[in-house]
Amino acid sequence: MYIAEIRIENFRLFGAGDQAFVLQLAPGLTALVGQNDAGKTAVVDALRLVLGTRDQEVPRVEAMDFHQPTPAGNPADQIVIRLTFRGLTLADRGAFAEFLTYETIAGNTETAMFLTWVAKRNAKEGSSRRVLPPEWRTGAKGDGPLLDVGARSLLTATYLRPLRDAERAMSAGRGSRLSQILQHTKEIRDTGNPFNKTADAPVDASTLSVLGLGDYASHLFGESEGIKQARKRLNDEYLKPLSFANDLLHARIGVAGAQEDGLRLRQLLEKLELALTPAPDSESAHSRGLGSNNLLFMACELLLLAAESDGFPLLLIEEPEAHLHPQRQLRLMSFLQEQAEKKRSDGQHIQIIVTTHSPNLASDLRLRNLVLIEGGRAFPMCEGKTKLSASDYRFLERFLDVTKANLFFARAVLVVEGDAENILLPVIAKLLGRDFHHHGVSVVNVGGVGLGRYARVFMRENEAQDGTINTPVACITDLDVMPDNAPWIVGKLDEGQPIPPRPPSKRQWRVKADFPGDELNQRRAERREKASGQRVETFVADEWTLEYDLAFHGLGKHVFRAATLALADDRLNAATTTRVVVLGDADVAYQALADAGHDRTTLASHVYALFEADGASKAIGAQYLAELLQQEIVDGALNAEGLRASLPPYVVAAIAHVTGPFPPLAAVDVEAAPNQPANPEQVA
16 A cells, blocks of 8 residues: 555645645656655655654644745644555455545546545634644545544654654654564564573573563562562561561562563563674674764664554655765665665555655656655646656656756746856856856756756656646757858868868868758757756857857957866966966967957857867866956956947857846946957947
8 A cells, every 4th residue: 555646735835726836646656856845855744644653753733834925924723645555455344344435547447545634723712722633534425434643543654754863753652663663573573482480491592582571570579588588678677567467568579560461562562772883792882973873773663664564664764864974874775765665564565655866866866756845736747647658768867967856945046058157157147136056046067968957857848737847947059050151260171171061071070061051040949948947947058158148249359368278277287377377378369369350150169169170178268267357357358248348149049047037237348359349239
């Protein structure tokens, strides 16, 4: 049996009707991911309210739990949480026989159990009770028999809270969690023989059960010569003189304990503690940190869940990554996935629901096991819910690493195709007053492949039914079509060599002449549409590549200087030259190009040739360009508006998409390089 659907109405941030929270679940492991305050903990708390938990903590409904649609409005009158259970085993159907619903699906009769939990605000004035006792109703429409306490006890879940105190839970003491776990394990209950004090002492104490050992130890205490003498002295020298002839007082000294077996076993287990040791046969505890003790705690809880032959096998874990370093997190998540796939002795699988803020965990999980919680709504990442194809899933499971998994926790996402964009665009955004950290923007560098695949993570297959993920996603890609005169400038062709036709040649690069009429605009539109839709938008370079477009639109001298520094990077690091010398030579060379009277296209091609023909690293060049722009802002030689006016429009538009619209640019006096005026479309 597993929870197949959760529906929550009027609980905390979840509303009613089309604003209710609805999540369909599959058996096995499900991870709820998303930024803070999205509703992950509210989902777990809703499950705890309906099912109860085994740690003997009773969660209560508070007045603030009732959804308040508007700050000035009244709270909702009632909270409704509805769970649908499917995959019932024969034992489940027997245990919940009177509460089941029989449905006809595709001509087959299916058994399900619907449980509707309702809590109402107390409308009676003057009452100290602000919330009426909740009801557990069954039936497809919530009109079946009330679920009694005995049946509810079979549905309790195992819950591990965030920032849990694992060491305390595993320590000895009354009501310890360790004693609760051990008391229900098959090994403790069924292994060994009881102790019979009327029979001869057991030859081998190891044949006794845990309870038998406790009873045997109590018997040995009572038979101890020291205890016998103390009891005799107490009776003979103190109680006898204080007694009446017909009312003698007698004392007995023994180990305190209950008469009922279950209570005696629990009291015995409460004396045990669990600790890590340096070796399997070591008797001494080994000092470990919070992380290792957390693993011990979770292993113990899973031991109970895996060993049980009855009850509902549901494990709720909030932030399993708590106190664990990244490699431990990956080991833990792999282990949890394995446990969810194992079959218990009763034929059931453990259902595990975790909440996490860890990109490490998100990257190690199968994408289909993730559910993005955003704005109080659930967006499963499984097949059929996203626009991802089967090929996309396989690709992302190979390449969705820790850094890329940040996209699940961001307020906005910028997907780029290279290291240069990854380095440069956050700096440009900050200089424009749009710090990505401040706006919660994650930059995902896909390395030139799969841009559309990552974009489709945020696109729903059935937007009308499932809603829209309101996380703005901007994808930046090159146009990859060079000006007609660029091949000879950037070293694709020798001087005088004609452009080979396509086909029959195997020429990989394109020039604008390859796209007559409106074909170039069509190419740009096709690239844009390949990864656009809903809140995802692709921004295609206006001219060619990022570096070329920066040079073309107003930062030609800056890009030329940065590329020259990149070419001299090894010499600069070896201190065989200085930045002053390199920049001086760059300025002379650029001025010669500017004085040659080139148009913008030709001049920008000569700048880009430093990367394409001379081999300057785009990533290193981006780092130097970021430093040059930052220094000019600090020196006052450039301001945010002047920088924005000098940027390619698609770069500004992409930054605006993930951070919000920019105000209109005032007329600015940009000191453009010769033959390279500021882009008039942006100045307007």
